[in-house]
Structure formats: structure tokens, C-alpha cells
Amino acid sequence: MTVHLPSLNGLRAFEAAARHLSFTLAAAELNVTQAAISHQIKRLEEQLNVQLFVRQNRALVLTRAAQDYLPAVRAAFDDLKRATERLVKPERQRVLTVSTISSLAAKWLVPRLIPFHEAHPDIEVRISTTMRPVDFRAEGIDLGIRYGTGRWPGLRADWLMQDSWFPVCSPALLQGTKPLRTPADLANHTLIHVEPYREAWARWLEAAGGPVEIAERRGLTFDLVMVALQAAIDGAGVALSGTSFVELDLAAGRLVAPFDFALPHKEGGFYVVAPEETADQPAVATFRQWLISSVGPRPSPVR
DSSP states (O other), X not given: OOOOOOOHHHHHHHHHHHHHTOHHHHHHHHTSOHHHHHHHHHHHHHHHTOOOEEEETTEEEEOHHHHHHHHHHHHHHHHHHHHHXXXXXXXXXXXXXXXXXXXXXXXXXXXXXXXXXXXXXXXXXXEEEOSSOOOHHHHTOOEEXXXXXXXXXXXXXXXXXXXXXXXXXXXXXXXXSSOOSSGGGGGGSOEEEEGGGTTHHHHHHHHHTSOGGGGGSOOEEESSHHHHHHHHHXXXXXXXXXXXXXXXXXXXXXXXXXXXXXXXXOSOEEEEEEETTTTTSHHHHHHXXXXXXXXXXXXXXXX
């Protein structure tokens, strides 16, 4: 059975009217008359043989069928808009939007943007930070750095790196009166926790052969890794961090690692991800290749 697509003008009128829940506001947005919007909606309903709107107490309400239809119509217009922008906008003027978590952006990604911009001045990079998984297509995200197993439907995932976790503290803390030579010595220091990784200290202590109950003592807790690391830099206590978050602070001497033992994160790692249909666009591919090469050779996950 062949399904004929409805009028594009009708779909645009429907999307605008559904967003505003007003024919008047939809008409103003599309620069047509309210009568034109009403006519286009009526024609669309006839083409689909489905009622899309009902009036209740002077309010415009979507029918159940319209509620089910709207997300697909809206997504189609979004796809058309992005495709048109890519078509008419020269690649040299491309703004690349990259999504990742705040702490990785601040402590690892941002320092890498300086040499990238020097090598590719025609690609403007915009960083978007969030703790939640983003909808790449709906939110206009070109590329992301995600932690996981590398399996996300509809996304191409390229291995980036795997972190090992270990304690870090201010160099001044090692010069104090309380020693910090073995994991057991952590009992005499304030432990700095990060809420999303609350169990990390217990796991590290168990693997390092230290008293696990130390992890249950009260300390300082933050919701972001970068804030916890700043507290450690300021001498507030000992933090537990992944390699990627502290490599620059260690190199600069702002933090030190008092123990030799590091606990690898075997459950997953960081991946560079992008929608499959846009993953090989020139700007996206250039940034991905640069990012991976900036890390250098690191072992890939065992699956």
C-alpha cells in the first residue's frame, strides 16, 4: 500500500499550531493569516483522515492522534533544518558542538582545545556539559565523550581511554605530621568523596589491601570530580580520582599520588561517540581523530 505524504505547508502549520496551541500565534510565526492556518490544518486532517485539534473552553487541545504524530513531524523538520544548514553553510564556518560531563571537560578536554584550535582554526568548538545522556539529533550535538561499554544504538563509538583510580592529595599534606605511607594511614586523614562514585573508596581500599571500614568514616562529599580535586589541591583531604581527571595537576605538581597502587576501571571506558549518519562528516572526523591521537596508545577494553 502506497502512502502519500501530506502537504509540507500543512505539516508546518500543524507543528507551529501544536507548539503554541494557538492558530493565531502559529500564523504570526509563519507570517500568514489565521484563516490560512485554519485552512491548512483542515486540509491536512482531510488528507490524513484524522482529527488533530479540538476546542475546549476557548483552548486549543491536541487529540491523542496528534500527540502521537507530533514528535515525528517535529523531528523531521529538525532533520531538514540541520541538513539544510550543512548544505548551505561552508564547512570552514562549521561550529562543532561537543557534549561531555563537566569534570572531564574542565580537567581533560579544555586543555586539548588550545592545540586543536591552532591546528584547525576554521573549526569552532562549542562545549556542552551535562551528566545526563543527550539526544544528539534533538539537541544539535555533533559529538560526545561518554563513559560505558561502547554500545549505544544509533551511535558510532570509538575507543578513547580507560581510567585507573588512585588517591591524590596536596604535596603539603605529605609534609605534615600525619604520615601517609600505607593505605592504613588514610584513617588519620579526611577522605574526599564524589557522590556519583560513592563506592569507589571502598573498592580501592579492598583492592589495595587496606582497611575497608575507613571508607565509611565521615569526610567531605561533592557532586563533581573537579570540585573534589580542588578541595584536595587546597589541602582539605585525600581524594580518589581517575587518571584523566588529574594528569595535568600531577604534572604541574598541584597534586601527588602517595601510593603506587591504581585500580583499573574494568567495567568500561571513555568513548568518542557521534550519530552514525554524521560520524564521518569532515569536522566531526577531524575532531575525533585529533582527540584519539592526543591520548596516545592506551589499551582497548577486553570484550
